[in-house]
Amino acid sequence: MGTFQGHLLAGVFFLIFSLYYAVMVSLALLRGQRFLSPPLPPREKRGHRWWQRVPVQGMMKVVIALGGIIPEFFYPPGVNRMKIVDWEDPRRPFIFYNNWDHATMYGFFMLSGVVDIVSQACQAWQNVKLERAAEALAFCVLTLLMAAHLENKGTLEIRVHVLFVVPTFLVSLVLTIEVWVPDQPTLWVLKTWLGLVLSCWMLQLSVLMYVPPSGQPWKAENPGDLAFLTIFFCWHLALGAAVLAAVYGLCSLWHHRFSSWRETPGAKYQPCPRGYSNEELEKLGTEAMLQDGGV
Structure with missing residues (x-):
């Protein structure tokens, strides 16, 4: 992940899940749901085919995490960074610690995906608390x-990563609280907003550090550059709220349109009943027109 592509991949990974949660939270609030994700029925009632039981969210975590781990050790092709200790050096130093750092991060998200799959596809009853605990971990x-x-980082990198640690810590705190205090709409919104801030800042981080739009690298010795890092982060707080509001607005339009379509009399196809005479069919048609506001 110590490249532009690596940071970009992690940012997209968090952004996909943050947008997914934003849609789920918006629809749950609009529908007045008690649960963000309703508990699954017993395993025997979920369908007999394996693809009907395997959770999409858990599979996404596993696939994306593997997509992050493999390049850490084997990209570019022909490279192998799986070694932890350089045994040829008498001092036995640790090597590739940044790659192992990133792989460990992806590994725990993959573990969360595996827990989701085991809980929802393999157990007789879904273990929601275990899933939440794995995600919090x-x-x-x-x-x-x-x-x-x-x-061993420069001043600029330290400032950038400290600002990244802030929303990450708050997300972990909210997820930990949800293990014992689940299904609180306030926590749903807070978690989603912080996830959007975290993912947007990760994308901003990759641009600032590797491909600055001005073409000139940011300078750690310049107080103005350091000051604007904090300013940009505060803008991302507002950006996360704006994205969440936009997702809620789009979901609200879809929800109200879909609800009105469902509740409109005569909107659904109704087969013509058999066994009626022509006079009874004409009477039923007249009643349907009157219900629909026809003349």
């Missing part, structure tokens, strides 16, 4: 690794 590990990632 993944973000707690991410917070610890990003805090340790500040070692």
Whole structure:
């Protein structure tokens, strides 16, 4: 992940899930749901085919995490960074610690996906608390690794990653609270907003550090550059709220349009009943026209 492509992949990974949660939260609030994701019925009532039981969200976590781990060790082709210790050096130093740092981060998100799959596809009853605990653990590990990632970094990188640690820590805190205090709409919104801030800042981080739009690298010795990092982060707080509001607005339009379509009399196709005489059919047609506001 120590490249533009690596940071971009992680940012897109978080953004996909943040938008997914934003849609789920918006629809749950509009429908007045008690649960963000209603508990699944017993396994025998979920369908007999395996693709009917395997959760899409869990599979996405596993696939995307694998897509992040493999390049850390084997990209570009022919490279192998799986070694942890350089045994040829008498000092036995640790090597490729940044790659192992990133792979560990992806590994815990993959673990969260595996827990989702086992809980929803393999067990007789879904274990929602275990799923939430695994997701909270993944973000707690991410917070610890990003805090340790500040070692031997320049002033600019430290400031950028500290600002990334702030929403990451808050997301892990909210997820931990949800293990014991689940299904609180306030926590749904807070978690989604922080996830959007986190993912947008990760994308901003990759641009700032590797391909600045001005073509000139940011300078750690310049107080103005450091000051604008914090300003940009505050803008991302507002951007996350704006994206969440936009998703809620689009979901609201869809929800009201879909609800009105469902509730409109005569909107659904109704087969003509058999066994009636012509006079009874004409009477039924007249009643349907009157209900629909016909003349």
